[in-house]
Amino acid sequence: MKTISSEELNSDKHSLIEAAIAATDTAYVPYSGYHVGSAVLTRSGSVFAASNVENVAYGPTICGERMAIGKANASGARDIVAIAISSRSDKFEKTEIACGPCGSCRQVIYEMAQVSGCDIEVIGSTIDKSHIAVSTIEQLLPLRKKTYASVDLMSSEELNSDQHSLIEAAIAATDTAYNPYSGYHVGAAVLTRSGSVFAASNVENAAYGSTICAEQMAIGKANASGARDIVAIAISSRSDDHEKNEITADPCGTCRQAIYEMAQVSGCNIEVIMSDRNKHNIVIKSIEQLLPYAFGPSQLHIDVVKGNL
Structure with missing residues (x-):
């Protein structure tokens, strides 16, 4: 700004x-x-x-x-x-x-x-x-526009083993998506400092505003297990409209806000790994790059780390 x-x-x-x-x-x-x-x-x-x-x-x-x-x-x-x-x-x-x-x-x-x-x-x-x-x-x-001409795309060969496994977990999670309205399957997987992986998918609702994105579900799954020390999250998607399956998934603004909150808790600029289902187009950014000038706990003068598990 x-x-x-x-x-x-x-x-x-x-x-x-x-x-x-x-x-x-x-x-x-x-x-x-x-x-x-x-x-x-x-x-x-x-x-x-x-x-x-x-x-x-x-x-x-x-x-x-x-x-x-x-x-x-x-x-x-x-x-x-x-x-x-x-x-x-x-x-x-x-x-x-x-x-x-x-x-x-x-x-x-x-x-x-x-x-x-x-x-x-x-x-x-x-x-x-x-x-x-x-x-x-x-x-x-x-990165909300689905054009990546100015973005450095990565191949799957450039990923380390943790990144590769995390994307695979996100891709697998797309199979569990509940999406009768959009036909859009999203899978997400978070990685903690200890190496634990928690994967989940989107859950839609007839009242669209009540839909829960995969990224938030994965973070919630980790939190429910007492894990808040998140260091990375991978996202992938596929559509029932197969022509859209080459699109690289990126988190919506609400999910970026959720990831940013956890970054304040973990003290880590969480790595966000975005991939299409076939791993042809992979983009890796930090949450601070995806949500610049973010609104967070510091604006409320609250130290969220003190309440961490």
């Missing part, structure tokens, strides 16, 4: 940040005390602002960015060109650095970018506008 001063903003972007800052006052945050305001700008110049809404069952919490996009969509506006985010906390005095949206919000912003045909500009700002950072959604969620 590029840091700029408020003087460098045009009037539209200045107003957008102001709308996001104002929206922090409407946040419903009885559990975290962390207020997030967001505002989206459409091609026609319309602005839609909203804030985060928490829930005692933390999972149903809706971030400010998704609330703002939902508000725009409810008004029939999907031609989004920019989104601004700001935050403040009841629990600590000041947010010094503007942070990027979480992985789940990046996924939703990316979806809207496909609808609008625009690489949506993402603007983060502190409440006092002392730090403003600007990026685009494709920079914040790299």
Whole structure:
């Protein structure tokens, strides 16, 4: 994200940040005390602002960015060109650095970018506008486009034994996917420092939002066994539409957020190994490369390592 001063903003972007800052006052945050305001700008110049809404069952919490996009969509506006985010906390005095949206919000912003045909500009700002950072959604969620012209592809011969075994476990896990709606089988396998491997697949639901991705299932399986010292995760996929089987799988924004959280627990920049089913196209990146400027425990001033097993 590029840091700029408020003087460098045009009037539209200045107003957008102001709308996001104002929206922090409407946040419903009885559990975290962390207020997030967001505002989206459409091609026609319309602005839609909203804030985060928490829930005692933390999972149903809706971030400010998704609330703002939902508000725009409810008004029939999907031609989004920019989104601004700001935050403040009841629990600590000041947010010094503007942070990027979480992985789940990046996924939703990316979806809207496909609808609008625009690489949506993402603007983060502190409440006092002392730090403003600007990026685009494709920079914040790299490799979501299924083109790898600028990516160094690896062959299976270049993998070490652990990487090879992990991909094989992920590929095998695709056979257990429950996917009656998409026909898209995803397998994931995580590797711990001790060498243990935990593999799982995606589990879909008729209420699409309740679907659980393979990456989250594999992390959950490891966690259920008391293993949080994850050092690598492999992902593979196949489709009932066989023409799509040469596509290299990459984690969605929500899964990147889950992997990033575990990276904070394990103290390791987790290696993410992405492969097509036939291991013809393999990409290896770290989670920090796949989720740059991530939102994590440090933004909430929480030390997750202290609570580790």
